[in-house]
Amino acid sequence: MEQVNDESEPVDGLEWFGREVAAALEHKGATQRALAVATGYKEPYVSKVVNGKALASQHFADECDCFFNTPGSFGRLLVRVSERGNPGWFVPYVQLEKEAAEIEDYSTTFVMGLLQTPEYAEAVYRAGYPHQTDNEIKSRVDLRMHRREILEREAPPSLWVILNEAVLRTVVGDRGVMAGQLEHLAVMAAFPHVTVQVLTFGAGAPASSKSFNLLTQDDGARVLYSETAGRGFVNDSASDVRKWSDIYNRLRAAAESEARSLALIRSIMEEYAR
Incomplete structure (x- = not known):
């Protein structure tokens, strides 16, 4: 795969990745159908x-490297594309999220990204970015959906x-979106992890009025992530992590059981579906 010059990189990360795949196909003299067969994906996806x-999956990027004999190139490009689609301050969190063994999240306004x-x-982004184009919104949604892949891998984090x-x-x-x-x-919620x-x-006044989450790595290291207006922060201060771990435990104790929570979710879902 050709080396990409930063000055020529498209603003749209999806376009950037797609352009590189197209260039590699042309260089190899191969068709999209051949790539689809080699990677195990359907031709419309390719x-x-x-x-x-559409944003490529990590597996597709890895299969592209095998097909084009470009060890790691498309995999690294996918990382850069993903970073481009997120604010600079959010990139460290995304990386920690990928590496986490356990994720604990408390949400006050929106369903957390991994479960959207x-x-x-799309509705969340359209509300937050009313002046962005349909393609820009779609790019954001695709990147968010790409993050969900960590829950589908062989050894997913505990969420x-x-x-x-x-x-x-x-x-x-709308109500249909909420029902879905x-x-x-x-x-x-039916998955064991x-x-x-x-x-x-x-339950009364909650132990926290703002959303936050805690990420635990395989080695036991924990970090706190929270957002303010327009910016997010990763905090590894031991005292802050202890404080917010205690807050999370109090929220957990005050919340409904898994069974009662699921029953409530289904009840509200049925209200939306009427």
């Missing part, structure tokens, strides 16, 4: 990647999510 309409459906994520009831009651997009999102939550609890309004 076409979308080549035309900058494409439709819900514990506590949702304030307001997350379930706030209509993001809550159905997805119910499906994900995913736990979902709801902190109901009846």
Whole structure:
């Protein structure tokens, strides 16, 4: 694969990756169909990647490296594309998220990114970025969906999510979008590595009024991640991590059990579906 000059990199990361795949196909004298057969993906998927309409998966990037004999090149490019699609301050968190053995999340407004459906994520981004084009919004959604792959890998992280009831009651997009999102939550909660609890309004004042999460690595190292207006922070201060771990434990104790939480999610889902 040719070395990409930063000055010629497209602003759109999807276009960038697709352009490089197209160039490699031309250099090899191969067709998209041949690439589809070699990688085990369907031709429409390959076409979308080549035309900058879909973000490649890590597996597809690795298979491209095998097909084009470019060891690691497309894999590294995918990382750069993913970084480009996120604010600079968010990139360290994304990397920590990929490496985490355990993720504990408390959400007060929106469903956490790893559990969002494409439709819900699009509605979130359209509300937050009203002046962006459809392609820019789609690029953001694709990057968010790409992050979900860590939950589907062979050894996924343990994910514990506590949702304030307001997350379930706030209509993001429309009622159909919410019904689909809550159905997805119910499906994900059935996996052994995913736990979902709801902190109901009846639980009283929560131990925290803001969203945050804690990430634990294989070696036991823990970090705190939280966001303020327009910026996020990764904090590895031992005292801060202890403080927010205690807050998380209090939220967990105040939240409904897994079974009661799932029943509530399904009940609200049915309300949206009517």
